[in-house]
Amino acid sequence: MKVSLFVTCLGDLFFVNASKATVELLEHLGCEVEFPKAQTCCGQPTFNSGYHEQTREVAKLMIETFDHAEYVVSPSGSCAYMFHAYEDLFEEDDVWREKARKLKEKTYELTQFIVEVLQxxxxxxxxxxxxxxxxxxxxxxxxxxxxxxxxxxxxxxxxxxxxxxxxxxxxxxxxxxxxxxxxxxxxxxxxxxxxxxxxxxxxxxxxxxxxxxxxxxxxxxxxxxxxxxxxxxxxxxxx
CATH class of the missing domain: 3.40.50 (Rossmann fold)
Structure with missing residues (x-):
């Protein structure tokens, strides 16, 4: 099973050991893990501050970055949820809303993925x-x-x-x-x-x-x- 890691800003900057542990744990459980280098912030800070237009640009980048992924797994429930929230950002854009829906359906928080998908x-x-x-x-x-x-x-x-x-x-x-x-x-x-x-x-x-x-x-x-x-x-x- 192929997994794309969404490491998050805090994971990259402050929780490097947790990020490494996530990769090792997923590999231990039989997953093939990749790290798309184009990934950046999920846009949650701008979204929570009311800057939705700017957040849509971030969302488009992330949607395209993980477009090829079979599953997207993140060691952060908060950031994984932000991917789920993209769909509402594009309520007036049918094309991007559908792309956001597909990302939402394949995005999981780490423990959720282990229990619900890997069983x-x-x-x-x-x-x-x-x-x-x-x-x-x-x-x-x-x-x-x-x-x-x-x-x-x-x-x-x-x-x-x-x-x-x-x-x-x-x-x-x-x-x-x-x-x-x-x-x-x-x-x-x-x-x-x-x-x-x-x-x-x-x-x-x-x-x-x-x-x-x-x-x-x-x-x-x-x-x-x-x-x-x-x-x-x-x-x-x-x-």
């Missing part, structure tokens, strides 16, 4: 430690991926998962929200950090770079010893 619930990972998991807003509420991460994590040998209090609460990142509403965002991520600390977990696991960057920054600021990991890094660990 795998145990990737053979081993990871010693106690962890809790942050459920990101876009991935759960918009993309609809809720159980796949837990299905895979619960089958990791040696990993003890602890439920995160109010895990469905937003961490306060929200892309441009963290910039425009920084004081509110700061209070939200502080509350999230307190909930994480209350679990006594060694690790915080997540599937969205933006959330992990935001939460990890606050935990570090607070002097916390909790380590932040992308789920791909855990699932790719062979002990």
């Amino acid at each position: 795998v619930t145990d990737v053979g990972a081993t990871f010693e430690g106690t962890a809790t998991y942050h459920s990101s807003c876009h991935m759960t509420r918009l993309l609809g991926v809720k159980e796949a991460p837990f299905t895979l994590l619960n089958n990791v040998q040696g990993l003890n998962m602890i439920d995160l209090p109010n895990r469905s609460d937003c961490c306060g990142f929200g892309g441009t929200f963290a910039v425009k509403m920084s004081s509110i965002s700061g209070e939200m991520v502080e509350e999230k950090a307190e909930h994480i600390e209350s679990t006594d977990a060694q690790y915080l696991i997540g599937a969205d770079g933006g959330c992990l960057l935001n939460i990890g920054g606050r935990l570090h600021h607070n002097g916390s010893e909790v380590k932040v990991l992308h789920i791909a890094e855990v699932l790719n660990n062979r002990g």
